[in-house]
Amino acid sequence: MAENTILRVDSLWVDYYTRSGPIRVVQDVSFEIRRGEILGLAGESGSGKSTVAQAVTRLIRPTVGRMGGDVWLQDENIAQLDRKALRHIKWKKVSIVAQSAMNSLNPVLRIRSQFDDILQSHGQRNRQKNFARMRELIEMVSLSAEVLDAFPHQLSGGMKQRVAIAMALLFHPDLVIMDEPTTALDVIVEREIVSEIKRLQREFGFSVLFISHDLDLLLRMADRVAIMYGGYLMEIGSVQEFTHPLHPYSRALLHSFPAIGAVGAERRRGIPGYPPDPANPPGGCRFHPRCPHSSERCGSDLPLWEAVGGKGDQRVRCIRWREIPNESHTGSD
């Protein structure tokens, strides 16, 4: 593995058990995150992006589903570790800020006891030192130390999300996974939190896997972006490369967001049709039934995860990407 690679996911797949048997919700997902980089992972609801986050941290319970493939966190394969070894890595090397911080804190414990639970579980029992560390973290995310004595229900949504970020940074992890950390917040608080994350990330140099359905937000804050659809990664590349994406789905996604500074009633193009049903996915490329460029082969051949090259290690999963005429995403033809 390259020196500056923090996370390398290789051929990851995940099944969820249902009454009618297991269904594949993530398939053949491979990507890398470099040291100090923010990788944005975008996709519609149900595309499998949160499942990727859970698989990378081995949070898929054996009663709920199963996973395969390799998840290399530096020199350890998380997918193969036993429970005990896994528990010691968790939070020290990789931490998570969950989808809704509202529900990610235990409602019956004070914030400081929740910090304490993590510290004590990892063998840090010095009360004074622990408290000093909590104070330091809570002030780092621009909150006052009194928050430590509060119960979660006494804090606002933005405050809870800041607490969750502070907790995630407790052990200086190499990688922080942020699973839609701002989805439940209003736009103003969202902007504050995002700039807070960027500031902390610059200061401490951890890598971030930032999951969001808001591609526009990702293009503004991330270094590289990956697009997911129907359980597959469709395209990955640097933010610059995404000004001219190669995959028809990436283009369609870009066109479905209003351009910043757009004046008047500019018409956005939606994507016709609906996301695939994971229990009964279309054959070939998952996107072909909705794709304006689809050919007959798209419905039968599964496209490969093809390397395009470039400085963002651009890759695309489309058999026709070379043939499709390049167009700018900013136009509103």
Next chain:
Amino acid sequence: MRYLMRRIIFYVVAFVATITINFFLPRAMPGNPAEALMSKFGGRLNPLALKSIEIAFGLHEHEPIWNQYLQYLGQLLHGNLGTSLAYYPASVSGLIGTALPWTLFLVGLSTIISFVIGIIIGSISAWRFGGAFDTFMSTFFTFTYAFPYFWIALACLYLIGYLWGVFPISGAYSMDLVPNLSVSFVFNVIRHAILPSLTIIFTSVGYWAVNMRNTTITTLAEDYVTMAEAKGITLRRILLRYAGRNAILPNITGFAMSMGFIVGGAILTEIVFSYPGLGNLLFQAVQQEDYPLIQGILMIISFSVLAANFVADVTYSLLDPRVRVGGNQ
């Protein structure tokens, strides 16, 4: 503390309402205790006897009902619940005083044991959701909970008590013993309590287990439990402080409710095993139309239900900070 004050005021009002209803309810019934006694003799008594019984019971003076009510309240304040008709001249408070400890001991202890076992098994089931243990336990407990109590009680009484003679079949202690605090007497009491206690536990443990299993399964799906796993928190801590602590909350209310009804006694249990508790006493009182005794027991029952609910409120507010609305912050 404001929360507690509000609750205390509520319970005082509720208790006054209870004793008021307790006063008016029997008086709204047709007839009176003297007539009930007369009818027992099936006309073999001279009608003049009715007059003398009424005088003996103090029913001849037709005092205004409000005066009676005030007198009743005054007597209650002095702990005087009147005189029993069936066990004349024993006082109602004396009879309750003898029966209450037996009920508290038998039904109280059984309920606590049943709750603790149920909570533990329910949690384990939920953690092994869908596994062999869970599948067996869920089915087994649904079965025991649906079991008709009287049937299992009679079957135990007949098989274990009568045929096999493992445990005594009736009473709280052997008739030839004088209650004292010696080891042999305590042992005798425990031997007598085992059979009725087992039947109570057998039929009620399923309720707690199934409830705890369901609330735990819901709690395990909560984000904060998944996040606790992501944080590498030890399994013991997750089980107790994250899953268990939250899953037990809804069960506290149910437990407190049943603690309140303990005083009412498991009437069936006490009748089947001739246990000298409050439930048995209430049954006798109803059969013999002993109004003062019925009234006294009902008052004790409603008082303990209210008290148990109050304890539940306090415990709940200690366990769940969200309930402490406008509390001591």
